[in-house]
Amino acid sequence: MIGKTLMSVGELKGRVALVTGAAKRIGRSIALGLACAGVDVIIHYNSSGAEAEAVKSELLSFGVNAEVLQADFSVDGEAERLIEAAFKLDNRLDLLVNSASIFPANTLGDITLSDLNTNMLVNAWAPFALSRSFAARVESGGIVNLLDSRITDFDYSHAAYHLSKHQLALLTRFSAMEFAPSVAVNGVAPGLVLPPVGYDGSAGSGYMERAAEGLPLKKHGAPEDVSEAVLFLLSSSFITGQIIYVDGGRHVREGING
Numbered sequence: 495m496i497g498k499t500l501m502s503v504g505e506l507k508g509r510v511a512l513v514t515g516a517a518k519r520i521g522r523s524i525a526l527g528l529a530c531a532g533v534d535v536i537i538h539y540n541s542s543g544a545e546a547e548a549v550k551s552e553l554l555s556f557g558v559n560a561e562v563l564q565a566d567f568s569v570d571g572e573a574e575r576l577i578e579a580a581f582k583l584d585n586r587l588d589l590l591v592n593s594a595s596i597f598p599a600n601t602l603g604d605i606t607l608s609d610l611n612t613n614m615l616v617n618a619w620a621p622f623a624l625s626r627s628f629a630a631r632v633e634s635g636g637i638v639n640l641l642d643s644r645i646t647d648f649d650y651s652h653a654a655y656h657l658s659k660h661q662l663a664l665l666t667r668f669s670a671m672e673f674a675p676s677v678a679v680n681g682v683a684p685g686l687v688l689p690p691v692g693y694d695g696s697a698g699s700g701y702m703e704r705a706a707e708g709l710p711l712k713k714h715g716a717p718e719d720v721s722e723a724v725l726f727l728l729s730s731s732f733i734t735g736q737i738i739y740v741d742g743g744r745h746v747r748e749g750i751n752g
């Protein structure tokens with residue numbers, strides 16, 4: 495072998511990860527993927543305490559350690575408090591996955607400053623504040639931010655969310671420079687993976703299939719598609735500032751309305 499390029503996923507074994515928004519949906523899938531790779535996981539949640547405890551039980555069954563921590567990122571200072579609490583649990587943290595997010599509906603026609611501030615606080619500031627506190631404490635580590643493939647066009651019906659994800663994409667590249675060489679910072683930009691909350695029951699019947707028709711690969715993704723990309727980036731020792739689109743090709747098409 496000529497030098498060492500990529501670590502295998504196996505080399506994640508024994509590390510400790512904090513995954514935000516890990517009680518449900520994509521965050522949960524990332525936590526499960528990490529646990530399968532032998533990573534100890536700290537499950538962050540905001541309001542889904544019971545679900546977070548259920549994920550903890552699942553992770554423990556993989557033979558890794560799992561802990562649960564609560565924080566509300568709409569409150570300034572909570573991100574820093576969460577990192578401190580995470581370090582207190584294990585005395586170490588190697589990996590950070592910023593998956594927690596809000597996705598409220600609003601347009602440029604009705605968006606308020608308060609909408610913008612809340613989305614910026616939860617979706618962009620909290621991941622950055624977590625990353626900065628994390629990078630200040632570790633000798634080496636990896637961060638992955640969950641973005642959105644719509645950052646290549648416009649999400650007209652979630653304007654404040656859209657702006658905050660643009661901010662987070664910029665912060666991903668900016669932080670990659672700022673926190674190098676000790677910490678790698680990358681992004682994963684999912685496309686159509688899970689229906690928005692509220693569209694996942696009978697109310698959203700057929701939503702995913704109809705939306706998938708407009709995608710180049712004509713199918714929607716699964717949470718595992720996202721977690722595989724996250725694990726790949728966390729396993730690499732030579733990738734930083736990169737964004738992987740996990741979106742069935744949506745980012746190469748333009749003009750699909752939100």
Ligand SMILES: NC(=O)c1ccc[n+]([C@@H]2O[C@H](COP(=O)([O-])OP(=O)(O)OC[C@H]3O[C@@H](n4cnc5c(N)ncnc54)[C@H](OP(=O)(O)O)[C@@H]3O)[C@@H](O)[C@H]2O)c1
Pocket residue numbers: 514515516517518519520521538539540541542543565566567568592593594595596597616640641642643683684685686687688689690691
């Ligand atoms: N779903 C998709 O197809 C899709 C598409 C594009 C991008 N993404 C991105 O991928 C990531 C995961 O997506 P998802 O659909 O799984 O996310 P989600 O279900 O909308 O939200 C994930 C978690 O964020 C947490 N959260 C919400 N408000 C919070 C707050 N104020 N403080 C702390 N945590 C808070 C919630 O935790 P609690 O439940 O504990 O309150 C929630 O379970 C997100 O960043 C999202 O933007 C997803």
